[in-house]
Amino acid sequence: ANVLVGSERAHVTVLGDITGTALQNIDRLLAMPYGCGEQNIGGFATNVYIQQYLEKSGQLTPEIRDKAQEFLQSGECPSLLYKRDNGSYSAYGKNDTTGNTWLTAFVLKSFGQARPYIFIDEKHIEDALGWLQRHQLESGCFQSVGSLLDVTLQGGVKGELSLSAYITVVLLELGLPLTDPMVNRALHCLREASNTSDLYMQALLAYVFGLAGNVEQQSALLQSLAQHREELHWQKEVKYRNQAPWVEVEMTAYVLLAYLSVPSISAADMVTASQIVHWLSKQQKPYGGFHSTQDTVVALQALAKYAALTYSTNESMLVTVSSQAGARQEFHVDNTNQLMLQRVALQEIPGQYTVQASGKGCVFVQTSAGPRRREASPPHHLPWSLFREIPHHNSCCRYSGERPATNMAVIKAKLPSGYIPDKGSLRQVSFPGRRTGWASQTAGNQEPDPLGESPEPRKTPIAALSPPPTAGAHTEPHPCSKGPPRAEAGHRAALCPPANGRAGWDPT
Structure with a gap:
């Protein structure tokens, strides 16, 4: 969807x-x-x-x-x-x-x-x-x-x-x-x-x-x-x-x-190792990394050690990728280009393709596919609440997941028109074991707040939003996202207009 x-x-x-x-x-x-x-x-x-x-x-x-x-x-x-x-x-x-x-x-x-x-x-x-x-x-x-x-x-x-x-x-x-x-x-x-x-x-x-x-x-x-x-x-x-x-x-x-x-x-251990390498290679991302920092570091260390033990030169290899509709793409691999990344787009999507290799040597073939999506990550366990203290709106968040502490996350809130961030309140935000509050960077009317780990499921103040005297009562909702630093989208929420003297985050 x-x-x-x-x-x-x-x-x-x-x-x-x-x-x-x-x-x-x-x-x-x-x-x-x-x-x-x-x-x-x-x-x-x-x-x-x-x-x-x-x-x-x-x-x-x-x-x-x-x-x-x-x-x-x-x-x-x-x-x-x-x-x-x-x-x-x-x-x-x-x-x-x-x-x-x-x-x-x-x-x-x-x-x-x-x-x-x-x-x-x-x-x-x-x-x-x-x-x-x-x-x-x-x-x-x-x-x-x-x-x-x-x-x-x-x-x-x-x-x-x-x-x-x-x-x-x-x-x-x-x-x-x-x-x-x-x-x-x-x-x-x-x-x-x-x-x-x-x-x-x-x-x-x-x-x-x-x-x-x-x-x-x-x-x-x-x-x-x-x-x-x-x-x-x-x-x-x-x-x-x-x-x-x-x-x-x-x-x-x-x-x-x-x-x-x-x-x-032993020869038996090398057979087992090659089967493990086969599974690891299928987990690689298109740019050669894996899912996170540490698994990338350990996996590359292991693959490099295996490759050094099994390295052999490629005399001449021909790899042919064919589709059922008749499309055909050939790749030539030899000693002069075995480190060169050869990459082409597959035109028939969805479709079934056949890969054939001939010659003497070793080649690595990888496919990558995926559509663009509106949402980049599943919801995170960071519930929001917001209360109004004239003339400020203070936002809080709390970690309620299953782990003992949160991972690093970034909260990005697009402020409603007429609202500005109170940077003084950002400097007051602190977490256990840290001497100073969190710095924050603003881009236009967006306010990204880095959220460090919180060892307790307690509410933590994040920022205060200060509307000028002319701020309207029927402000349009604006998105708020939170997620890991690598993600541009996460759980979305809207800052709603006050009702009965209070305001709240309306998850969408």
Whole structure:
């Protein structure tokens, strides 16, 4: 019902390399706004794994190296703006009351992986390691400190145990030896909890023990995971009602990394790995990314590692895409263009198409289709209320979803004619754990308000709207939308004219 008539579009993409889509769209992998620490480092990390793969497979040309390093260098310096004096990192740096454990580990992981390609001051590595070490508990696990605005960024890492496993991955990927006290204590913490029934934890622990060379515990975890797989991918048994598929992608990518991390990979393991890659590749978006920051980072890391192990040159391949009506499109792939993204529009929609390949080599074919819609996202659990205090209208919102805290969201309200935002009230808006109120940007008569996480289902004041003395009583309703930063549309509401001295938000 929301599809715009005549807006259907479909494309077919052909590449000679599984990482080609991501490579051609490094700057578009994560279509989200930049401006806080957690969003900035997400774009930095994805480029690292693409460059790693190209280097290992002998495809890192000077032109590609320059492009990749440009993105790495443009991401490193802004990320340091969110570093705190104690070596930790947080979404807004020194404006937050404390650093965030997960974000600090994420930055440490990204900087460590980027060291071969750009200059990273070792002091930044040492500072982050020191801060994490100070937050390691006697049990060897790590203490969760601070908060994130975008809770999807950390993927499936939710509790102390999964956080500890993630940090242990970071330490081992940095190359710290098993005899390092920090690593040794962390592995002790994880060995005590290796009998977990949580599938995400099993996938993450399988990768941890693979990096640590503990083949026995890794094999036991992989055998347990094999009993729960769905067509060579994994998903949680209990989902939130609107849980996005990024959790499944991230879990499956960790399982793939686990299979590829053993010292000697068997032929059977490579067959399993190739089947996992087949499922992961079908989840990729047209620009090479996935559903969120963290599943994109982990999946690209896993795909790059797999591609480096299986890379082979394409001698000559011919891919033919044919429709039932007789339309025909040919794609030629060889060593000279295997990284080039070849993409054409499919004219017959709806329609059935056949893909045939001949020659010697490997090609990656992806289709993408979808109409334009009036609404970009389903409703979010952010009920509204509004009350009138002459001469102001104050708007409030409250989170009432199933999760313990909200994700980062942006509220965009188009103000009725004659109304102006009271910017002073915006500066007074604050949330637990934040020193300052939220800044707001206005464009015309639209007022976007960034809404941070609220740990309680309580009403939070967002803004005050001040009408001039001439404001009419029969103001036309105007839309209000709220949703994640990437969405331009969400749940809509209208600001209604006052009735009996009160006004309210009328959901539409």
